[in-house]
Amino acid sequence: LPVMMANLLVLLSCLVAFSGHACYASIRFANTYSSNMVLQRAPLSAHIWGVSSDFDDPVTVSLGGEQYPAQVSGNFWYLNFPPLKQGGPFNLTATGTQSGSVTLNNVMVGEVYLCGGQSNMQFTVLMGFNATEEVADAARYPQIRVTTIGQTNISLTPLTELIALEQQWTQASPASIGGNIWNDFSAVCWYFGKKLADANPGLPIGLISNNWGGTIIEAWSSPDALAKCNISSKSYDDNNDFNVDNDDIKDSNKFFNDDVDSTLPNPNQNSVLWNAMISPYLSHTIYGVLWYQGESNINEALKYACMFPAMIQDWRAKWVNNNDFYFFFVQLAPWSAGKSSMVPDTRNAQLVALNLPRVGFATAVDLGDVGSPYTNIHPRDKQDVSARLYNAASV
Numbered sequence: 010l011p012v013m014m015a016n017l018l019v020l021l022s023c024l025v026a027f028s029g030h031a032c033y034a035s036i037r038f039a040n041t042y043s044s045n046m047v048l049q050r051a052p053l054s055a056h057i058w059g060v061s062s063d064f065d066d067p068v069t070v071s072l073g074g075e076q077y078p079a080q081v082s083g084n085f086w087y088l089n090f091p092p093l094k095q096g097g098p099f100n101l102t103a104t105g106t107q108s109g110s111v112t113l114n115n116v117m118v119g120e121v122y123l124c125g126g127q128s129n130m131q132f133t134v135l136m137g138f139n140a141t142e143e144v145a146d147a148a149r150y151p152q153i154r155v156t157t158i159g160q161t162n163i164s165l166t167p168l169t170e171l172i173a174l175e176q177q178w179t180q181a182s183p184a185s186i187g188g189n190i191w192n193d194f195s196a197v198c199w200y201f202g203k204k205l206a207d208a209n210p211g212l213p214i215g216l217i218s219n220n221w222g223g224t225i226i227e228a229w230s231s232p233d234a235l236a237k238c239n240i241s242s243k244s245y246d247d248n249n250d251f252n253v254d255n256d257d258i259k260d261s262n263k264f265f266n267d268d269v270d271s272t273l274p275n276p277n278q279n280s281v282l283w284n285a286m287i288s289p290y291l292s293h294t295i296y297g298v299l300w301y302q303g304e305s306n307i308n309e310a311l312k313y314a315c316m317f318p319a320m321i322q323d324w325r326a327k328w329v330n331n332n333d334f335y336f337f338f339v340q341l342a343p344w345s346a347g348k349s350s351m352v353p354d355t356r357n358a359q360l361v362a363l364n365l366p367r368v369g370f371a372t373a374v375d376l377g378d379v380g381s382p383y384t385n386i387h388p389r390d391k392q393d394v395s396a397r398l399y400n401a402a403s404v
Contacts, residue, residue, distance in 0.1 A: 035108055036086075036104070036109055037059050038058075038059040039169070041171060041289055043156075044113045045116070046156070047117045047120075047121050048090070048116065048117070049215075049295060051093055053331050054294060055093055055330075057070070057088050058085065058086065058292055061084055061105050066107045068081055068106075070101070072090070072116070073097075097115075097116060098114070100112050121215040121296055122201070122202070122215070123219055123298050123299070124198035124299045124300075126301040126339075127304060128222030129304070129342070129387060129391075130299070131195060131220045132387055132391065133193060133194060134187060135190050136190050145183055147182055147186035150206055151181060152181075152212065152214060153181040154179065154180055154181065154214070155178070155186070155202075156179070156215075157194060158171065158286055159173060165281060166284055168289055169292070175192055175193060176194070181199075196391035197391050198395075199216065200394075200395030202214050204399035224282060226302060226305075226313065229283055231280055234320045235280065237315070238319055240279070242279055243279065291329055293329070294331055298335070299398055307350055317358065318361055321368065338371075339370065339371050340359050340360070340372040342376050344377060344386040344388075370401060371394055373393075373397075
């Protein structure tokens, strides 16, 4: 939003919230930040921002006993930390001259990854092989912090904050990793984090599960990325049903979207998930992205070969403080996709992204699961997928 409009919205929200009573001074962090979170460590610069009720009120941020002056623009304040050494836990406090203070507790500094894509990234630990043992084992990894965005964020315009959040930042535990199926926590994301933690004792790790089953790459791409492939920014589909061609995908969509609000707009519209789920995280410094998506774009291999690297380049160009973050993707597993399927061509299209720097992949072509109770498009062996992603990240 333009600054003037955003400032007006701050004022209006204050008036509505207090129903005509005087608005008291207040300051807050953007809603993608919370206690238990992880800030990205050096050599990158972590970035935070927030909102103050007082126009141009000077803001000071403190972390681990150090104080930093934030930059202020109207009701917004933001800060690029100098590169921070890994460590914690810390209290993170923002204090305004007139607007009071707010503190986030148990904040760590370490490595941050965003885990995006569709249902095989949304697929949770509780649904996979050895679920009981894996959930219990989460108690050994308190240095890993997790957050889940959920499947309720859709917007026709770019947002700076989330509409809703399934799981705020929390320490890894059996409760936070073994939540409800399809909700929390992403199996591929979690097992990658465990591998990273095992190889780096003491390293705090932040994992952002940011995905939506059954979605096409166009929904995750900005209008700029779409334009690189001569795709109009007009919506891919204007109805309120998932628009995919494969019957197996349609069946699985019905399965894992039973709990999704049917009144929401179709997530398979151009840029709507970019707007609502990626744009709010552009201000978070990250180390890398894990990506598992493509099933909903089968039979579109030529377009995918353009869209996938275009999306990666566009994300990088727009992300704060790290315009060449690592990007690791999963090459699609097999499933009964029908006689007309071009899954092998889609796998080949995925590989075009390897022409970009700092991109790697893990193949799942040998990890099919015809007996999966979640339909065979969702193989339960996510441990091997994540191990391969970790190996790609270790090269």
